[in-house]
Amino acid sequence: MKRLLTALMSITLAISTASAWAQLTIEISQGADNPTAIAVVPFAWQGVGVAPEEIASIVDGDLARSGQFAPIALADMLGNPTTEAEVFYRDWRSLSAEYLLIGRVSSEPSVLRVDYELFDVLRQAKVLTGYESGPASDARMLAHRVADAVYEKLTGVPGAFATKLLYISVDRVPGRNDYSRLTMSDSDGARPIVLFDTHEPLLTPTWSPDGKHIAYVSFETGRPAIYRQEIATGQREQLTNFSGLNSSPAWSPDGKTMAMVLSKDGNADIYLMDLATKKLTQLTRHYAIDTEPAWMPDGRSLLFTSDRGGKPQIYRYDLSSGKTDRVTYEGTYNARARVSQDGRSVVMVHQAEGRFHIAVLDLVTNRMQILTSTDLDESPSIAPNGSMVLYATKYQDRSILAAVAVDGEAKFRLPASKGDVREPAWSPYLAR
Amino acid sequence: MKHFTVASKAIALLFSAALLVACSGSDTKEEDEAAAAAAAAAAASASAAQSAQAAQGAAVSAEMAALEEAAASAGTVFYFEYDSANLTPEALDALNANIALLQRNNTNVRLEGHTDERGTREYNLALGEGRANSVREYMIASGIPGFRIETISFGEERPIAYGTGEANWSQNRRVELKLQ
Numbered sequence: 001m002k003r004l005l006t007a008l009m010s011i012t013l014a015i016s017t018a019s020a021w022a023q024l025t026i027e028i029s030q031g032a033d034n035p036t037a038i039a040v041v042p043f044a045w046q047g048v049g050v051a052p053e054e055i056a057s058i059v060d061g062d063l064a065r066s067g068q069f070a071p072i073a074l075a076d077m078l079g080n081p082t083t084e085a086e087v088f089y090r091d092w093r094s095l096s097a098e099y100l101l102i103g104r105v106s107s108e109p110s111v112l113r114v115d116y117e118l119f120d121v122l123r124q125a126k127v128l129t130g131y132e133s134g135p136a137s138d139a140r141m142l143a144h145r146v147a148d149a150v151y152e153k154l155t156g157v158p159g160a161f162a163t164k165l166l167y168i169s170v171d172r173v174p175g176r177n178d179y180s181r182l183t184m185s186d187s188d189g190a191r192p193i194v195l196f197d198t199h200e201p202l203l204t205p206t207w208s209p210d211g212k213h214i215a216y217v218s219f220e221t222g223r224p225a226i227y228r229q230e231i232a233t234g235q236r237e238q239l240t241n242f243s244g245l246n247s248s249p250a251w252s253p254d255g256k257t258m259a260m261v262l263s264k265d266g267n268a269d270i271y272l273m274d275l276a277t278k279k280l281t282q283l284t285r286h287y288a289i290d291t292e293p294a295w296m297p298d299g300r301s302l303l304f305t306s307d308r309g310g311k312p313q314i315y316r317y318d319l320s321s322g323k324t325d326r327v328t329y330e331g332t333y334n335a336r337a338r339v340s341q342d343g344r345s346v347v348m349v350h351q352a353e354g355r356f357h358i359a360v361l362d363l364v365t366n367r368m369q370i371l372t373s374t375d376l377d378e379s380p381s382i383a384p385n386g387s388m389v390l391y392a393t394k395y396q397d398r399s400i401l402a403a404v405a406v407d408g409e410a411k412f413r414l415p416a417s418k419g420d421v422r423e424p425a426w427s428p429y430l431a432r
Numbered sequence: 433m434k435h436f437t438v439a440s441k442a443i444a445l446l447f448s449a450a451l452l453v454a455c456s457g458s459d460t461k462e463e464d465e466a467a468a469a470a471a472a473a474a475a476a477s478a479s480a481a482q483s484a485q486a487a488q489g490a491a492v493s494a495e496m497a498a499l500e501e502a503a504a505s506a507g508t509v510f511y512f513e514y515d516s517a518n519l520t521p522e523a524l525d526a527l528n529a530n531i532a533l534l535q536r537n538n539t540n541v542r543l544e545g546h547t548d549e550r551g552t553r554e555y556n557l558a559l560g561e562g563r564a565n566s567v568r569e570y571m572i573a574s575g576i577p578g579f580r581i582e583t584i585s586f587g588e589e590r591p592i593a594y595g596t597g598e599a600n601w602s603q604n605r606r607v608e609l610k611l612q
Contacts (some may be wrong), residue, residue, distance in 0.1 A: 155496065172594070201586060201587075201589035203553050203557075204554060206548055224557070224585075244583075245557060245561055247554055248554045261554065263561055267558070267565065268561065268562075287559040289555065289559065289562065291557070291558045305552070307515075307555075311515070312515075312552075333515075333551065335555050336555070349551070349552050356550065376550065379552070393598065397595070
């Protein structure tokens with residue numbers, strides 16, 4: 001019993017430690033050229049007691065972070081309408097607001113309900129009405145879903161705010177190995193939870209396609225191994241224990257197979273593991289380094305990094321023919337591809353003039369665009385709606401997370417208050 | 433008639449094999465005696481060798497001390513060029529000094545491959561392994577048996593120098609030889 005208590009206490013401590021120290025903050029460094037002006041009015045609280053969260057400010061923050069919206073400052077608002085009857089369009093026209101979002105939050109025992117209405121100020125018309133409901137403990141998620149609905153209505157693209165991030169935070173500990181924590185947070189960095197921690201190297205966190213499991217590489221036994229962990233229960237399973245490399249886990253789109261890198265047969269090659277039977281299939285067989293597999297969304301081929309041509313470049317392995325084709329030719333170093341859900345855009349680490357940037361390759365036009373102007377950029381991860389790329393970079397001598405829109409326009413940073421943060425992995429769309 | 437001969441030979445063989453198995457299982461007394469005799473012989477030859485060894489001892493330990501000193505001054509960290517697993521001339525010099533010592537003792541070693549922070553983490557994990565394997569292959573070619581050598585790569589996860597720039601990076605592109 002005492003042991004159980006100690007275990008529980010250490011979990012609680014880990015979680016509270018994370019919220020105190022490792023919370024990410026958002027600094028928008030560059031917006032889009034012509035952002036849409038939107039006024040998000042504080043939602044009316046109709047429940048008992050204190051409102052669990054400022055829903056409107058979360059929605060406001062989401063829209064601002066996308067770079068595609070310029071929210072009107074609260075102080076400039078001439079009124080705080082919470083129902084359609086209270087909306088005076090001329091007030092909002094005078095602020096040059098193009099859209100207006102109002103809402104109400106009510107609570108039944110243990111269930112929170114958020115009603116919202118979106119107005120087109122210029123056309124003086126209501127364009128969207130909706131509601132979200134769920135447990136009060138998930139108030140932030142309800143706010144993100146409202147932001148998703150507004151974003152989709154106004155851009156035609158589904159929002160990706162009601163998603164999660166995985167990242168690794170690392171603290172240097174004098175006289176000991178670095179302390180690494182695998183952390184999961186909301187897409188805006190709020191509500192961080194530590195899923196696993198160790199004083200040994202920890203890398204390559206990745207999501208299962210249903211968002212219920214994660215996989216990563218941990219050196220906790222003194223050697224690298226791939227682990228699978230169920231998020232809800234924390235239950236872990238060691239998937240590999242081969243000599244040499246056991247790394248770069250990547251779930252297939254159907255969730256049944258995991259691509260990985262093993263070197264048990266000589267040097268780094270790509271393998272597939274059937275997760276039900278644990279049976280392995282070797283895909284690449286080359287004396288060069290083959291690593292960083294990433295599935296195409298149709299599950300028929302994989303991109304990977306190989307230095308078989310002398311320098312690291314992206315290649316594509318077709319599963320039905322077994323053929324390998326080279327994908328990137330521009331630049332001396334292209335590695336760690338991640339593919340957008342529509343299968344058209346590939347983000348990667350790209351070296352140009354000695355500096356490491358994040359670049360996006362359009363597989364249809366074959367055009368490569370450099371998205372970032374920072375250096376030592378790595379670990380790009382693309383939002384499930386394809387709008388933003390999250391990556392790790394160096395800022396004031398620390399490793400931080402940053403994001404850039406796929407069109408290169410909007411940019412923001414998510415520095416942690418302490419330590420280094422790296423290897424972000426954006427979740428898929430999550431089931432309600 | 434011929435068939436019969438082959439068959440009878442086979443039966444005879446099987447029978448004698450069975451007999452052998454039976455003997456080896458039952459006749460332990462004879463075995464014990466043989467083992468005791470062998471032990472006595474070994475002890476005798478050991479004591480004979482002892483005096484010879486004692487004579488050589490001083491010379492050997494002086495030679496070993498010299499090898500140990502050479503290996504220590506060469507260091508047990510071998511450095512690499514950027515994005516390369518090839519052994520540089522400096523790395524070879526240091527490695528040769530260590531190999532000279534390892535050829536004379538039975539120590540097992542662990543080779544830990546590392547990279548600098550440039551490039552991707554997973555690629556660097558593979559690059560670090562390539563560096564450890566380069567050292568391993570050279571050691572094997574120099575007569576150190578493979579079973580004495582363990583390799584592991586930490587990629588860029590365990591830097592010596594945390595800063596950026598070549599002065600830091602060059603310290604991190606390395607293989608560390610550790611005696612087990």
